[in-house]
Amino acid sequence: MAGLRLHERKTLMALQGLGGKASVEDIAEKSGLAHAAVMRAALTLSARNLVKVHERKWNVATLNEEGENYAQYGLPERRLLRALLRLGGEADVDEAAREAGLDASLVPIALGWLKRKDWGVIKGKKCALNVSAEPPLGDDERLLAKIFESRTIRVDGLSRELKEALNVLRGRKLVDLEEKVHRELELTEEGWKTVKKGLEIVEEVTQLTPELIISGRWKRVKLTRFDVTAPGPAVYPGKMHPLQQIIKRAREIFLEMGFTEIRGPLVETAFWNFDALFQPQDHPAREMMDTFYLANPQTGRLPAKRLVEAVAKTHEDGWVTGSKGWRYKWSSEEAKRLVLRTHTTAETIKYLATHKKPPIKVFSVDRVYRNEQVTYKHLAEFHQIEGIVVDKRVTLRDLMGTLKTFYTKFGIEKIEFWPSYFPYTEPSAQAVAYHPKLKRWIELCGMGIFRPEVLAPVGVKCPVLAWGGGLERLAMIELGLDDVRLLYANNLGWLRRTPLCQ
DSSP: OTTOOHHHHHHHHHHHHTTTEEEHHHHHHHHTOOHHHHHHHHHHHHHTTSEEEEEEEEEEEEEOHHHHHHHHHOOHHHHHHHHHHHTTSEEEHHHHHHHHTOOGGGHHHHHHHHHHTTSEEEETTEEEESOSSOOOOOHHHHHHHHHHHHSEEEGGGSOHHHHHHHHHHHHTTOEEEEEEEEEEEEEOHHHHHHHHTOOOOOOEESSOOHHHHHHTGGGTSEEOOOOTTSOOOOOOOOOOOHHHHHHHHHHHHHHHTTOEEOOOOSEEEHHHHTGGGTOOTTOGGGSTTTOOBOSSSOBOOOOOHHHHHHHHHHHHHOTTTTOOOOOSOOOHHHHHBEEEOSOTHHHHHHHHHHOOSSOEEEEEEEEEEOOOOOOSSOOSEEEEEEEEEEOTTOOHHHHHHHHHHHHHHTTOOOEEEEEOOBTTEEEEEEEEEEETTTTEEEEEEEEEEEOHHHHHHHTOOSOEEEEEEEHHHHHHHHHTOSOGGGGGSOOHHHHHHSOOOO
């Protein structure tokens, strides 16, 4: 008996009074305990080998709201049949429906089942009976009345005919099936020995209050013993989404490294998104299959005329950069088109147009949009990590060191830099990391030094180190994912299992 709590003692005593075996409901009634309290006690007593828990499952049928209505007032076809008998066996459908008191929504149902049960036929706008007297109640109607009377009925106790009738009622969506669990407790041999020794019911105190301590009553009351090793219920406290945690962490790392965050609008003109970055106006990436263009409004305003002219000349003949440009007639109308920005580099170049004096270290972590097919590794909407470093003597080696420091702080150790090509940087490279779960290298970001064709129009004369990459790929490595879509699937099980990022 040592360690038995009040509810467990009451359960044992009730079970003894009921002959050693009884249902949970009977035990709850005899002991005065709630059903849940008896079940909690049963789990503890079962673990101590004092009782056995017997469990049986069966399906029960209950009527839904429509089924209860039919049980009270009759099935629609029965009501229509009685109305037709009163009208002489044949009548217009509308007249018979009014006589039966059927709503318009029930008339097709009544007609269909009247014909299906061979009680009558439909002749155009009229219906006529095949019978001269009211047929006896069918199995479906008898079962409907039986369930209505007893509220619920066990399916396994039905005859073959009534089971077929049940399938008919379920097909008509009048009956719901629910699995019920019946539990019985039975005293074990050890349990009988325990109750025969005698059980004492002593009220226990579950909480040591200040009043008990001040009054000294704590010395006389029995304090409930708690098993601190027993497993408790799973608790899922509110927390930040894993992707938001990684965004927050990326921002904190850049801020620790001395960077300043910049933000910009989601909608940009093609000028800032493409033209200012020396991307030609006939580039395939600017077509509808790669870019989301706005339908209303379609165009926006261009910046200062001097800057626009410099960009236009650079595109057409290279202007003062020493480049030959793209050798076409630049269009201001094409540059005015509004797009959902395809990269945050649009905000970077816009920032450089008004901030030319080095040193500059800025970054952004924000949403971008690309018209791509959604797959396990691509999304149409995602986050991009973008940044630049502007100073007089910075080199590609400085950029590689900056990014390696950033990704190392994320716990990524296997980082390499491979040569690459990007239209607005030269030289260019890509930072890649080894994904332990996929067992392959994946690209983290593109990087390089802005070309003179990008910097000359905005008036920047120092080297500009730039990079940009998808945050979701970083999150896949951090969270051990092999499908980027899981980040946005709102899978509650995955969200609960995923720990807070370090």
